[in-house]
């Protein structure tokens with residue numbers, strides 16, 4: 001039972017929150033337990049519903065309980081002590097040499113090694129992806145279109161797909177139109193095209209440190225230099241360090257993953273996104289935004305893109321459905337703004353266009369609500385997995401996977417476990 005509330009100067013809702021907190025700490029209420037509904041709690045404690053609600057809101061802020069849609073309030077699983085923030089590069093960012101060894105092949109090989117949890121590469125498990133539904137959609141489209149389904153999907157790519165992506169852009173805080181997009185072969189092609197239209201070989205590109213290992217390989221192959229700037233696990237790229245980097249180096253572009261960064265996982269708060277775009281656009285530095293994980297929030301609303309804070313058309317938005325639907329379909333897109341024609345021309349001479357049927361299948365899945373339904377369920381699954389990983393028992397996790405994940409980035413490796 002919750003201790004009865006005594007009248008004193010402490011607000012009633014806070015007293016209630018403190019007693020419930022005591023029960024959670026003493027494990028009378030355990031992780032995963034459902035706590036009484038707000039109405040039940042208000043009746044039990046003889047307080048008004050708003051007071052009971054405020055007590056629950058206080059506990060939510062303290063990270064002790066959580067609301068689950070259509071289900072009620074639950075005690076949150078206990079998280080292991082947070083891993084310390086990785087030490088980024090020195091205070092003043094310096095252009096980095098690429099390592100001689102390339103982790104790409106090892107990381108992909110790890111994915112097929114059942115003895116390793118493939119934490120090094122962000123490859124979604126096939127069991128969580130809607131493969132069968134997509135295959136059925138593709139088969140139905142193929143039957144309907146017959147011979148027409150094997151034509152080239154001429155750049156800028158499927159109108160139906162670009163229309164659906166444009167419709168979704170409202171959710172990212174943008175108002176993009178179908179004609180603003182070019183369909184690409186995954187986010188990889190989108191980012192590569194963006195780098196090629198904004199930089200010349202030998203130019204310098206700001207990247208987050210750590211960043212997605214594929215970017216290191218891409219910059220190296222395009223003969224670009226990397227200028228790593230530390231990323232904070234709560235607030236994203238360090239804006240002070242970025243400012244220093246910009247004042248000491250001639251930078252041609254800035255390549256960032258502001259939403260659910262790989263590998264750090266952070267989503268940059270809106271206010272900082274605004275400051276970042278302002279800082280770079282006033283200096284005339286194009287921003288290449290990789291939003292591949294933007295649809296994968298575990299709760300609350302979808303985070304906005306940098307492109308939503310871009311009045312001067314400085315942001316090139318790149319993304320794909322590789323993480324949310326089908327990595328093998330290779331369906332991605334780019335909204336390149338003032339670089340649109342250059343990107344289209346370059347794409348025509350490199351891949352000409354993307355595969356027709358996967359683009360149409362994704363377009364149909366977006367149109368008929370399949371994607372939104374799927375996102376609702378997979379977000380829950382990922383959220384559950386993250387909770388499991390955060391449990392203290394994972395402290396004994398094999399060090400090798402973590403280390404391989406870290407070796408792939410631009411970090412000094414100072415915090416890597418040995419091995």
Ligand SMILES: Cc1ncc(COP(=O)(O)O)c(C=O)c1O
Nearest residue numbers: 122186187188212262292320322
């Ligand atoms: C940040 C980021 N961008 C791009 C990619 C590759 O995307 P795609 O398969 O659509 O080319 C990955 C894959 O892990 C990634 O993590």
